[in-house]
Amino acid sequence: MKKSIVFFHPTAELYGADKILASVINNYKDYKKTLVIKSDGPLLKTVKAQYPDILLVVEENLPIIAKKNLTPLGIFAFLISLIKFKRNSKSLFKNGVSIVYLNTLATLPVLFFCSKSALKIVHVHEILSNNNILNKLLNKVAIKYSNVVICVSEAVKRNLASALPSMIDKLLLIQNGVEFVDKQKDGSKNYLNTEKIKFGLIGRIKPSHKGQIHLLNAINKLPKDILQQGHFYFVGSTVPGQEYMLDEVYHKIREYELSNSVTIIPFVEEIQVIYRNLDVVIVPSVFEDPFPTTVLEGMFFSKPVIGNRVGGIPEMIVENETGFLCERNDIEALSKSIQYFIENPKEIGSFGEKGKARFNHYFTIEKFNIRYKEGLSKFL
Incomplete structure (x- = not known):
């Protein structure tokens, strides 16, 4: 039976972590792939073009950790999303999932809804300073409740290691790489119209x-x-x-x-x-x-x-x-x-x-x- 992997990602744009996710997926060609994302956007078009076999799921109740949630109304909305996602997550994991892949710490709540038997990977693209109590808690949760934490830089790894030194073996340094098709398209707009x-x-x-x-x-x-x-x-x-x-x-x-x-x-x-x-x-x-x-x-x-x-x-x-x-x-x-x-x-x-x-x-x-x-x- 084909192994399966479910990716969770907070945004569908094409900034840094979004682009890296598209590259990561390439390493799971032999897996049945699902990408769960909170909203539609250009990332989905890019991913679908590169991986026609991937299942794209727009889950508006995907619980996301964000600063905007640190208000009474934000906390309430976050709790509602947790409740709704718990119900919807059953369909995502119903046939058993080999790997649960959380791309950024923003998707950390998903860790508590997936099967214990699944390999849980957290790919960390951010540095949450341990000087902040909440940040340190999130860093500890990411390490403690996952099987491996991918760090995109030495700086990320140092920060996470200081949060939970006893589990440093879970931290894996993999610096990013990127790819571009450097080809001039006919009709491409010249946005930079100056000789300076x-x-x-x-x-x-x-x-x-x-x-x-x-x-x-x-x-x-x-x-x-x-x-x-x-x-x-x-x-x-x-x-x-x-x-x-x-x-x-x-x-x-x-x-x-x-x-x-x-x-x-x-x-x-x-x-x-x-x-x-x-x-x-x-x-x-x-x-x-x-x-x-x-x-x-x-x-x-x-x-x-x-x-x-x-x-x-x-x-x-x-x-x-x-x-x-x-x-x-x-x-x-x-x-x-x-x-x-x-x-x-x-x-x-x-x-x-x-x-x-x-x-x-x-x-x-x-x-x-x-x-x-x-x-x-x-x-x-």
């Missing part, structure tokens, strides 16, 4: 995490003659219901009089068109970004990457070779890194080529699949 040096921040509009305001502060420090030689693109959208964050970004752009230097482009499914036309990728994360896919994507497209020294970013960028690393709150350093590429445009190609070489050596999808299969072999 083009810098791009690609990711959700979420200044408290992804650093859009932090980057604007750095741009504002550029000498005017330098600023006029570059243009900055913020590519991404807010989480539904958090549009006020976009308003904050626009407000700061107007305050600094940067409307002629900064362009915001909503989420683009055809993201390779953006990368291909950028000159430099900026990842100014101000939180512990575990292993941002945007760094790998920039390297794939032979672009230098400027990133903050947080989370897993230092594991990806080689300082002064494939890009620059700045301290989390060092606006001056970020501004000077940007200025360097504007003043030394010939260096952009050299940095980008070294980044591409590093990508090919460590971060291709083929290298990821090797790491993944070797790492999971003792559990499957």
Whole structure:
């Protein structure tokens, strides 16, 4: 009888963890596959195109751990979703499931509804600091009630290990890899219409995490003659219901009089068109970004990457070779890194080529699949 695996994932967009899930599924070709997700979105189209045999289930009652639940109304809604999911989960697990795969800690509640006999894998794409009691509890639950916890970076692994040192053997480091079909499509829109040096921040509009305001502060420090030689693109959208964050970004752009230097482009499914036309990728994360896919994507497209020294970013960028690393709150350093590429445009190609070489050596999808299969072999 064919083994079966059920994947659980919180979002159906095509940001970092969503893309990695599509790659993970490839390692279960011989399994009967089901993907359970909370809402419809572009990820489902991508997954169905790659894996026609997969069963897609949109479960609006999938219990998700999120900050918005930390209100009386949010807690009530979460409890209702638990009750409804418990009833609906019987059909998901009725024929016995070999593997239950939780992609991100947000889906952690599912652990308590699946069969004890199933192999439970939690793939952790986030860093929940153990300084917070609730975060530490979630980290402990993930380790204690699963069979294996996949960590996408050394930073993720260190954080989890500090939550429950006695079970460190369950922690498995598998750094991500990505794949792109770098092919120009006829009729593809040119989103970046300028002859200036083009810098791009690609990711959700979420200044408290992804650093859009932090980057604007750095741009504002550029000498005017330098600023006029570059243009900055913020590519991404807010989480539904958090549009006020976009308003904050626009407000700061107007305050600094940067409307002629900064362009915001909503989420683009055809993201390779953006990368291909950028000159430099900026990842100014101000939180512990575990292993941002945007760094790998920039390297794939032979672009230098400027990133903050947080989370897993230092594991990806080689300082002064494939890009620059700045301290989390060092606006001056970020501004000077940007200025360097504007003043030394010939260096952009050299940095980008070294980044591409590093990508090919460590971060291709083929290298990821090797790491993944070797790492999971003792559990499957």
